[in-house]
Every structure is written in structure tokens, then in C-alpha cells.
Amino acid sequence: MNEIHQHLVAGLFLWSLLSLGGATVGLYTRDSEFWRSFWFMTGLWGLVDGGIAWYVLVRPPLPPAELAPILHVNCRLDLLYILTAVFLMTRAAPRLRGFGLAILIQGTFLLAFDVFFWRRCAAIE
Numbered sequence: 001m002n003e004i005h006q007h008l009v010a011g012l013f014l015w016s017l018l019s020l021g022g023a024t025v026g027l028y029t030r031d032s033e034f035w036r037s038f039w040f041m042t043g044l045w046g047l048v049d050g051g052i053a054w055y056v057l058v059r060p061p062l063p064p065a066e067l068a069p070i071l072h073v074n075c076r077l078d079l080l081y082i083l084t085a086v087f088l089m090t091r092a093a094p095r096l097r098g099f100g101l102a103i104l105i106q107g108t109f110l111l112a113f114d115v116f117f118w119r120r121c122a123a124i125e
Contacts, residue, residue, distance in 0.1 A: 004124075005061035008117050012053035015109060019046030037098025045106040064121035071118035078114055081107030 023043030030036055062070070081103055088100030 002061050002063075004064060004067065004117060004120055005056070009053050009057045011113060012049055012056070015113070016046045016050035016053055019043065019049060019106070022046075032094065034094040034098040037095040038102045041099045041102035042106070045102065049106075049110075064124040068118055068121035071114045071121060074114040075111060075118060078107050078111035082111065 019042050023039045023046060026039030027036060027043070030039060085100045085102075085104035085107055088096045088103065091097060091100070
């Protein structure tokens with residue numbers, strides 16, 4: 001397994017665990033609709049991120065030249081997540097604003113994460 005692959009999987013698993021841990025605590029300690037929605041959405045993202053990390057872990061590692069285009073597409077998706085989050089945060093319903101904040105945090109982290117690894121792959125090519 002190459003170094004980029006190892007760091008990518010470890011980073012995504014760590015983010016997943018932080019998201020799930022925060023969601024677990026947050027859902028049991030917050031009563032408002034906004035915060036319960038925020039932590040619920042954070043937990044869903046944690047599950048998805050963990051599933052993706054697991055899938056990447058069990059597959060053979062991709063060479064940087066093949067990984068870079070995938071990360072580039074992910075960066076564009078991350079921007080879409082951020083735009084969706086901003087839209088949700090402008091809604092009146094606390095539930096939607098909570099979802100929006102969670103998606104904004106996830107999308108922003110994933111954008112930085114994907115850009116970092118995309119640049120690392122591009123530097124190797």
C-alpha cells in the first residue's frame with residue numbers, strides 16, 4: 001500500500017470516527033431541533049465517510065495518476081455540498097439550518113482534504 005493511500009484512508013477513518021463520536025454525544029446532550037438536526041446529519045456523514053474509507057482500504061491502492069482525477073471530481077462535489085449547505089442555512093426551519101451547518105462543516109473539511117491529497121498526487125505525476 002503506498003503512502004498516499006495509507007494517509008488518505010487513515011485521515012478519512014479518523015474524520016469518520018470524530019463525526020460519529022461527536023454525533024453520539026451531541027444527540028444525547030442537545031434538546032433543540034437545530035442541534036439535534038446538526039448532530040444527526042453529522043452522524044450520517046460519519047457513516048458515509050467511514051464506508052468510503054473502508055471501501056478504499058479493502059481495494060488495491062490506485063497509483064497517484066489514477067487517484068488524482070477521482071480527487072479532482074470529489075473537489076467539485078465538495079463545492080456542491082457547500083453550496084447546498086449555504087442554501088439550507090438560509091431556510092427558516094431550525095431542522096434545515098442544522099442540516100445546513102453540518103453539511104457546511106463536512107463539505108469544507110472534505111474540500112480541504114481532497115485538495116490536499118489531489119495536490120500530493122499531482123506532485124508525484
